[in-house]
Amino acid sequence: MKQSYIKYLEEIAGQDFVITDMEDKICYGYDSTRLEFMPDAIVKVKNAEQISSILKFANENKIPVIPRGAATGLSGGCLAVNGGISLVMLEMNSISEINTVDLLVQAQAGAVTIDVDRAANNCGLFYPPDPGSLKTSTIGGNIAENAGGLRGLKYGVTKNYVKSLELVLPTGEIINTGAVTVKSVSGYNIVDLITGSEGTLAIVTRATLGLLPIPKAKASILTTFPDTASAASAVRDIVAAGIITATLEFVDNVTINAIEDYLKIGLDRNTGAMLLIEVDGYEGAVQEEAEIVKEVCARNRCSSFRLATSDEERDRLWSARRAALSSLARVRPSTILEDATVPRSRIVELVEAVNAIAQKYSLSIGTFGHAGDGNLHPTILTDLRDKDEEIKVEKAIEEIFIKTIELGGTLSGEHGIGLTKAKFLKLEVSEDAYRLMKNIKKTFDPNNILNPGKLLIN
Amino acid sequence: MKQSYIKYLEEIAGQDFVITDMEDKICYGYDSTRLEFMPDAIVKVKNAEQISSILKFANENKIPVIPRGAATGLSGGCLAVNGGISLVMLEMNSISEINTVDLLVQAQAGAVTIDVDRAANNCGLFYPPDPGSLKTSTIGGNIAENAGGLRGLKYGVTKNYVKSLELVLPTGEIINTGAVTVKSVSGYNIVDLITGSEGTLAIVTRATLGLLPIPKAKASILTTFPDTASAASAVRDIVAAGIITATLEFVDNVTINAIEDYLKIGLDRNTGAMLLIEVDGYEGAVQEEAEIVKEVCARNRCSSFRLATSDEERDRLWSARRAALSSLARVRPSTILEDATVPRSRIVELVEAVNAIAQKYSLSIGTFGHAGDGNLHPTILTDLRDKDEEIKVEKAIEEIFIKTIELGGTLSGEHGIGLTKAKFLKLEVSEDAYRLMKNIKKTFDPNNILNPGKLLIN
Numbered sequence: 001m002k003q004s005y006i007k008y009l010e011e012i013a014g015q016d017f018v019i020t021d022m023e024d025k026i027c028y029g030y031d032s033t034r035l036e037f038m039p040d041a042i043v044k045v046k047n048a049e050q051i052s053s054i055l056k057f058a059n060e061n062k063i064p065v066i067p068r069g070a071a072t073g074l075s076g077g078c079l080a081v082n083g084g085i086s087l088v089m090l091e092m093n094s095i096s097e098i099n100t101v102d103l104l105v106q107a108q109a110g111a112v113t114i115d116v117d118r119a120a121n122n123c124g125l126f127y128p129p130d131p132g133s134l135k136t137s138t139i140g141g142n143i144a145e146n147a148g149g150l151r152g153l154k155y156g157v158t159k160n161y162v163k164s165l166e167l168v169l170p171t172g173e174i175i176n177t178g179a180v181t182v183k184s185v186s187g188y189n190i191v192d193l194i195t196g197s198e199g200t201l202a203i204v205t206r207a208t209l210g211l212l213p214i215p216k217a218k219a220s221i222l223t224t225f226p227d228t229a230s231a232a233s234a235v236r237d238i239v240a241a242g243i244i245t246a247t248l249e250f251v252d253n254v255t256i257n258a259i260e261d262y263l264k265i266g267l268d269r270n271t272g273a274m275l276l277i278e279v280d281g282y283e284g285a286v287q288e289e290a291e292i293v294k295e296v297c298a299r300n301r302c303s304s305f306r307l308a309t310s311d312e313e314r315d316r317l318w319s320a321r322r323a324a325l326s327s328l329a330r331v332r333p334s335t336i337l338e339d340a341t342v343p344r345s346r347i348v349e350l351v352e353a354v355n356a357i358a359q360k361y362s363l364s365i366g367t368f369g370h371a372g373d374g375n376l377h378p379t380i381l382t383d384l385r386d387k388d389e390e391i392k393v394e395k396a397i398e399e400i401f402i403k404t405i406e407l408g409g410t411l412s413g414e415h416g417i418g419l420t421k422a423k424f425l426k427l428e429v430s431e432d433a434y435r436l437m438k439n440i441k442k443t444f445d446p447n448n449i450l451n452p453g454k455l456l457i458n
Numbered sequence: 459m460k461q462s463y464i465k466y467l468e469e470i471a472g473q474d475f476v477i478t479d480m481e482d483k484i485c486y487g488y489d490s491t492r493l494e495f496m497p498d499a500i501v502k503v504k505n506a507e508q509i510s511s512i513l514k515f516a517n518e519n520k521i522p523v524i525p526r527g528a529a530t531g532l533s534g535g536c537l538a539v540n541g542g543i544s545l546v547m548l549e550m551n552s553i554s555e556i557n558t559v560d561l562l563v564q565a566q567a568g569a570v571t572i573d574v575d576r577a578a579n580n581c582g583l584f585y586p587p588d589p590g591s592l593k594t595s596t597i598g599g600n601i602a603e604n605a606g607g608l609r610g611l612k613y614g615v616t617k618n619y620v621k622s623l624e625l626v627l628p629t630g631e632i633i634n635t636g637a638v639t640v641k642s643v644s645g646y647n648i649v650d651l652i653t654g655s656e657g658t659l660a661i662v663t664r665a666t667l668g669l670l671p672i673p674k675a676k677a678s679i680l681t682t683f684p685d686t687a688s689a690a691s692a693v694r695d696i697v698a699a700g701i702i703t704a705t706l707e708f709v710d711n712v713t714i715n716a717i718e719d720y721l722k723i724g725l726d727r728n729t730g731a732m733l734l735i736e737v738d739g740y741e742g743a744v745q746e747e748a749e750i751v752k753e754v755c756a757r758n759r760c761s762s763f764r765l766a767t768s769d770e771e772r773d774r775l776w777s778a779r780r781a782a783l784s785s786l787a788r789v790r791p792s793t794i795l796e797d798a799t800v801p802r803s804r805i806v807e808l809v810e811a812v813n814a815i816a817q818k819y820s821l822s823i824g825t826f827g828h829a830g831d832g833n834l835h836p837t838i839l840t841d842l843r844d845k846d847e848e849i850k851v852e853k854a855i856e857e858i859f860i861k862t863i864e865l866g867g868t869l870s871g872e873h874g875i876g877l878t879k880a881k882f883l884k885l886e887v888s889e890d891a892y893r894l895m896k897n898i899k900k901t902f903d904p905n906n907i908l909n910p911g912k913l914l915i916n
Contacts, residue, residue: 187886429644
């Protein structure tokens with residue numbers, strides 16, 4: 001990057017907030033995909049006005065700008081694939097007082113998800129979206145990816161809680177859009193268009209977020225099944241019984257064995273699949289729902305059923321599910337976490353297809369995830385230093401996606417398209433719809449400076 | 459319209475489905491605003507392919523096309539303000555079988571809202587959005603306006619249930635967008651951009667809609683207060699107590715008196731305000747919530763509190779609220795139903811401002827609506843044949859909107875901007891955001907043929 005450009009960025013953001021030395025830049029070249037792309041400059045921004053100035057300048061000079069939160073993303077959304085300026089949002093992390101009447105909070109883009117939730121908790125409220133990375137991830141990143149989480153079935157995803165946004169457009173305009181009211185239909189719904197647009201249409205600087213009252217009671221259940229089909233059938237029957245559980249998590253046999261290798265907590269290695277179920281609400285309702293869940297699981301031949309009676313027991317039940325990814329990650333040098341999502345009714349078919357693909361390519365794939373949402377994470381355990389294996393892995397991933405779409409599913413439930421799935425997007429999106437999306441991108445970002453090389457690449 | 463154009467439309471849709479005679483056209487010149495604009499031709503379309511052909515033709519020849527459902531809209535969305543072709547969607551009204559595992563139904567745009575709900579009811583499910591016009595309104599119209607309803611606070615609005623759409627773009631392409639899965643983040647969120655875009659970006663032909671299990675129990679409560687402030691304060695305290703009621707309806711003194719004049723059901727004419735509250739869920743939870751609501755109302759000095767103990771009593775309690783609009787409509791020759799929405803915490807200020815404006819212009823304004831959402835319907839009782847009064851009414855409406863925005867509110871909670879509020883939109887939307895919306899419109903509809911003269915007019 002030209003020295004004069006760097007000088008100008010320093011004028012805008014302050015010399016201490018612009019980083020161009022290679023040693024200092026390195027940790028900004030990665031995200032949770034472990035892919036590496038080096039930006040030319042890192043700017044730690046402090047407000048929307050600075051971002052506006054930087055974008056105007058970048059737009060004039062056609063320099064890529066890539067917003068970056070905590071870099072916990074799993075599709076490469078914050079990587080500087082074409083160099084340019086990495087805009088680090090972490091300094092903008094203020095969280096407003098909680099509005100306990102309107103159930104709202106305002107947070108800057110760099111605020112950490114769990115901090116927003118904790119601020120709400122102090123007032124008897126909670127922020128429902130709970131992506132796996134919530135201890136580190138930022139609200140801006142969550143909005144960019146429309147992050148999901150374990151509570152998606154009952155409580156929805158990030159977009160269901162974003163009421164209004166302060167945005168900076170790629171051409172530098174600062175815009176406030178949306179409304180803090182429960183309902184609003186004034187003009188086009190820019191808020192929901194931006195949410196999930198992966199930082200390619202505008203940079204989110206601040207959001208007003210909806211909150212909910214903390215449920216008075218909850219019940220946590222761990223139940224095991226002899227095979228995937230029975231577990232999946234239990235998932236279907238629970239929903240068909242009219243129960244929308246707070247979480248309904250699935251863990252397959254490969255993952256159970258990886259967890260047992262790691263934690264040695266006495267899981268039965270022959271268990272076909274495990275469900276972790278949580279219902280919440282009022283005491284009486286929770287008991288009633290837990291009772292129905294028990295009946296449904298028994299009817300589907302569960303091999304065991306444990307209802308936690310204390311917080312400690314609840315934590316113990318959850319420790320297995322929480323350890324799923326780290327347990328799988330220990331098995332082989334490389335872990336590729338996918339994000340295939342199908343209608344709930346097609347889960348068995350997806351899991352069986354993944355297992356068949358694993359066998360076909362002699363790969364080890366563990367599958368776990370949010371069964372209630374049909375959002376599963378087939379996780380390929382591999383060694384990408386082995387080039388032959390890398391080719392097999394790529395073929396397997398493509399086959400998983402083709403099958404997912406065939407089952408009426410979607411390429412990504414919560415991780416986004418970003419860099420890693422961009423080449424598959426046309427499996428799901430027709431030529432005409434793809435062209436429409438490209439035209440929308442062009443409307444916002446005529447010079448394609450904002451997060452280029454992501455989402456729409458063809 | 460040129461005879462050759464009409465001939466071409468007849469070729470596409472069949473001679474019996476194209477109407478150009480004045481007598482036959484008249485009833486297609488109105489909607490529920492009672493404003494009148496005559497289209498040049500009416501085409502009763504039967505499928506997306508016909509619509510595609512018509513739009514290609516209209517786009518080439520720059521003829522306005524206005525989609526029309528049941529015309530129950532309250533902002534003039536389906537009126538042919540510049541003539542052109544009125545596309546009547548009512549023939550496209552099929553409803554698929556209910557998918558009880560994935561909790562989904564597919565409906566064509568012309569399906570009537572209540573028919574979708576009833577189809578779901580037969581399977582123990584329901585379609586939550588419940589606009590006042592649901593017995594007549596169509597799913598396509600609901601999606602165009604992002605229709606709300608009484609259950610908005612707990613269950614959200616139309617957009618929360620639209621999973622995927624079949625659309626025809628103004629340039630004729632037929633597109634399928636969105637996903638039927640619980641979560642999806644594959645590409646830009648076209649579904650939520652179209653929902654609420656008032657038929658100005660694309661014509662919705664089919665939607666996959668989410669459903670929910672019918673709650674096992676409900677409790678209906680009618681409670682009265684000496685003044686608006688106590689009622690509003692009760693609304694705030696109910697939500698602050700952690701209770702998200704299914705409905706939380708407000709009726710003011712003017713409306714109570716109009717209802718009593720009409721129905722003579724023994725309402726106390728001195729009552730300041732009335733709340734109609736419904737909680738639903740499991741039996742035990744419902745009882746617990748009703749108990750808390752009772753305490754909160756007592757603490758806020760309610761003058762009466764009745765909990766319905768039977769379905770008949772529930773119906774009786776609701777009859778007053780249901781009659782609100784028709785009771786007000788009897789008072790004077792013209793009724794103007796507004797749709798001002800503020801954060802829940804500002805309801806008292808809005809109601810007081812409306813009363814002050816009524817006094818200032820010597821107008822009679824009754825206010826009722828969805829207090830839990832902060833979505834109130836100040837209803838001006840007037841006689842628009844009186845030109846002096848018309849001017850006062852216009853001034854009053856403008857002042858109500860200015861106050862609404864001042865209170866952090868939005869011009870429309872659920873009725874849309876359409877024709878009637880288009881001139882006020884810049885009160886809420888900044889110049890930069892307005893320009894962005896116009897650019898989005900242009901991206902979809904380069905020749906401005908689809909529902910011109912609505913929403914964005916400057």
